[in-house]
Amino acid sequence: MRVHIATDHAGMELSQYLVEHLAADGYQMIDHGPQVYEAVDDYPAFCIHAAQAVMEDRANGLDSLGIVLGGSGNGEQMAANKVRGVRAALAWNISTAQLAREHNNAQVVALGGRQHSPEEGLEIVRAFLSTEFPGDDRHVRRINQIEEFESTGDVSGHLSHVTARPYGDAEAGA
Numbered sequence: 001m002r003v004h005i006a007t008d009h010a011g012m013e014l015s016q017y018l019v020e021h022l023a024a025d026g027y028q029m030i031d032h033g034p035q036v037y038e039a040v041d042d043y044p045a046f047c048i049h050a051a052q053a054v055m056e057d058r059a060n061g062l063d064s065l066g067i068v069l070g071g072s073g074n075g076e077q078m079a080a081n082k083v084r085g086v087r088a089a090l091a092w093n094i095s096t097a098q099l100a101r102e103h104n105n106a107q108v109v110a111l112g113g114r115q116h117s118p119e120e121g122l123e124i125v126r127a128f129l130s131t132e133f134p135g136d137d138r139h140v141r142r143i144n145q146i147e148e149f150e151s152t153g154d155v156s157g158h159l160s161h162v163t164a165r166p167y168g169d170a171e172a173g174a
């Protein structure tokens with residue numbers, strides 16, 4: 001399996017550790033940088049580039065996955081999720097990594113390099129990469145609703161499930 005990985009300065013140590021160990025596991029690792037440490041570099045372009053590469057591979061029939069890293073993983077997840085079709089999940093333990101695949105069919109995992117030891121980060125990423133999406137109907141249905149909104153900007157067809165009730169100050173002003 002091909003794996004695209006990107007980081008910023010805050011995730012570089014983890015990124016290098018993951019590239020080395022995942023390549024030894026047999027994954028085809030594509031490193032989208034940065035290649036040189038710069039303490040003030042910015043995560044969006046690196047992460048977006050890696051996420052785009054995942055989607056390009058998938059459009060060509062490859063089941064590639066992606067890893068985006070930073071200090072928290074938050075901004076990296078946000079950036080990756082701006083790429084059309086990407087479902088990027090922030091994982092902070094093995095369970096959330098597995099659930100990102102099992103329930104959300106995430107193609108990209110985000111991790112915070114400042115939140116985990118390299119060894120722990122590797123185990124979280126291994127859990128993500130080795131878990132399949134079983135395709136349960138309820139999860140497919142929910143993913144389809146996200147994709148519907150992404151392509152149409154509208155989820156009103158599902159609004160029968162949604163209520164918005166004002167409480168507190170909002171109730172007084174309603």
Ligand SMILES: O=C[C@H](O)[C@H](O)[C@H](O)COP(=O)(O)O
Nearest residue numbers: 010070071072073074075076
């Ligand atoms: O969500 C963003 C990431 O955690 C970044 O890696 C982080 O904001 C970088 O922080 P700093 O520029 O203070 O090293």
